[in-house]
Amino acid sequence: MGTKNIKLYGFGVVGQGFQDYLAKNENAERLHTIIVKNDSKQRKAVPSIIETTNEKTVLDKDMDVVVELISSAKEAYGLVAENLEIGKRVISANKKLIAENLADLIQLEKENNGTFLYEGAVCGSIPIIRVLNDLFANESINAVKGIFNGSSNYILSKLFNEEVSYNDALLEAQKLGFAEADPTSDVGGFDALYKLIIITAHAFGKILKPEQVLNIGIEGISKQDVEFAKQHGLKIKLIAKAELVGHQLTLSVLPTLISANNDLFTVENEFNGVVVEGKDIGSQFYKGKGAGSLPTGSVIYSDLKAIDRGYQYNYKKLANENYLVNNTNVISVILSTKDTYSLQDIEDEFVSLYPLDIYGKQFIGKISLENLAAIKFNLQKEKISILALENDNLIDELTLASVKEEVLV
Ligand SMILES: NC(=O)c1ccc[n+]([C@@H]2O[C@H](COP(=O)([O-])OP(=O)(O)OC[C@H]3O[C@@H](n4cnc5c(N)ncnc54)[C@H](OP(=O)(O)O)[C@@H]3O)[C@@H](O)[C@H]2O)c1
Incomplete structure (x- = not known):
């Protein structure tokens, strides 16, 4: 393989981290061209190989490897798909693009003998995709759960550890570069959902569309x-x-009350955590930096080295497993409202719903995931918060505590 064989799309947070890794570990000369969007942007360092999208002079087909690290999922789809169509080896960290198009992209990879790797798209520096795809390809996985979004986790840590408002915590996360200017994808649980979709393909061999999951x-x-x-x-x-649950798959992304004996309890600030539970391996816990220039650049560089060795994901479980998805499972939740009137339109969706405090503002209930999905927008409109319980053992603890509080009052 000759030098100057990599074309990098995007030279932002992750693109620069990747270039740093390449430069300090081998030969940065391998990078033939970097494509960026904005002509007039001030750049920390301007490598002579930078071109903008308007003046792309080098054809992708003349490159060995294409590394896609741009911000837009829509634009990224075109360039990832086109390169897989011509059998290129492609690396991406774009979780939205991957979660929305995984089945198509795998098909393009297979049909055209290309390669598509994306470790950096899921939980930054935690190497969870290759762990699931390679090391646990033959293990029966029962569950994968975790904190997959560093911005949300940073905000929650601030709310817990300092007396700040949600808006101030969000502003600080944005200032520090943990949250985007438009934070919807992070704080709305979409970013975590995209990562969950990708993980599910490798852990359970099931490719779902993001809109199928609450x-x-x-x-x-x-x-x-x-x-x-x-x-x-x-x-x-x-x-x-x-x-x-039984032999059916259940997926969700929810704000959840967890207790101190949950491994994820210790994951704070911008860190991510992943718990994998398997039939024979038991429970395993991974914690690490979920984003950032060098943490993500590091795994993108590892993908490049894997490509150099001819590595591809085997997707073994896609061929072997065929789980049905079940959204009728019932979960326990705590619901808080400023005004009990606002519950009128949604209370029938619950299997049970009991007041938890003496003011009638907090309730404990049981609801199926599909019913919760059906009332999601009512909850947002009426500013009712929902917290899932990590398991039903918490119910006794919480209800007993509330009875004690009432007696004390
Ligand atoms: N930031 C993280 O910690 C992190 C972690 C894991 C995964 N990711 C994913 O990695 C990808 C890149 O994220 P980032 O944080 O590095 O983004 P970023 O800092 O906003 O940088 C995006 C880069 O892409 C360039 N760009 C945008 N549209 C382009 C196009 N059509 N063609 C060529 N270049 C284009 C931009 O050009 P200009 O410089 O000219 O604006 C910029 O250099 C995203 O998919 C993100 O979800 C990010």
């Missing part, structure tokens, strides 16, 4: 929710989860 983000979390969690020694985390 995601509720952290925008509705109030000071009262945080106080409630603290009083009971719990934390609120945005948990993405894919698990087998």
Whole structure:
């Protein structure tokens, strides 16, 4: 393989991290061209090989490897798909693009004998895709759950550890570069959902579309929710989860009350955490930097080295497993509202719903994931917050505590 054989699209946070890794580990000369969008942007360093999208002089087909690290999923689709169509080896970190198009992209990869790797798209520096794809290809996985979005986790840590409002915590996350100017994808639970979709393909061999899975983000979390969690020694985390219930798959992204014996309890700030539970391997816990220039650049560089060795994902479980997805599972939730009137339109969707406090503002209930999905927009409109419980053991603890509080009052 000759030098000057890589074309890099995007030279932002991750693109620059990747270039740093390439430069310090081998020969940065391997990078033939870097394509960026904005002609007039001030750049920290301007490598002579930078071109803009308007003046692309080098054809992708003349390159060995194309590394796609641009911001837009829509634009990225065109360039990833076109390169896989001509059998190129392509690396991407674009979780939205991958989650929305995984089946098509795998087909293009196979039909044209290309390669498509994307470790950097899921939980930054935590090498979870290759762990699931390679090391646990023959293991029966029961569940994969975790904190997949560093921005939301940073905001939740701030709310718990400092007396700040949600908006101030979000502003700080944006200032530090953990959250985008438009934070919807992070705080709305979409970013975590995309990563969950990709993980599910490797852990369970099932490719789902993002719209098939319920995601509720952290925008509705109030000071009262945080106080409630603290009083009971719990934390609120945005948990993405894919698990087998019976022989059927259940997926969700939900703000969740977790207790101190949950491994994810210790994952703070911009860190990510992943718990993998398998039939024979038991429970394993991975924690690491979920984003950032060098942490993500590092795994993109590892993808490049894997490509140099001829590595491809085997997707073994896609061929072997065929799980049905079940959204009728019932979960336990705590619901908080400022006004009980606002519950009128949604209370029939619950299997059960009981007041948890004496003010009639907090309720504990059971609801199926599909019914929760059906009332998601009502909850947002009426500013009702929902917290899932990590498991039903918490119900006894919380209801007993509330009875004690009533007696004390
Ligand atoms: N940031 C993270 O920590 C992180 C972690 C994991 C995965 N990711 C994913 O990695 C990808 C890149 O993220 P980022 O944070 O590096 O983004 P970023 O800092 O906003 O940089 C995006 C880069 O893409 C360029 N660009 C945009 N549209 C382009 C186009 N059509 N053709 C060529 N270049 C184009 C931009 O050009 P200009 O410089 O001219 O504006 C910029 O250099 C995204 O898919 C993101 O979801 C990011």
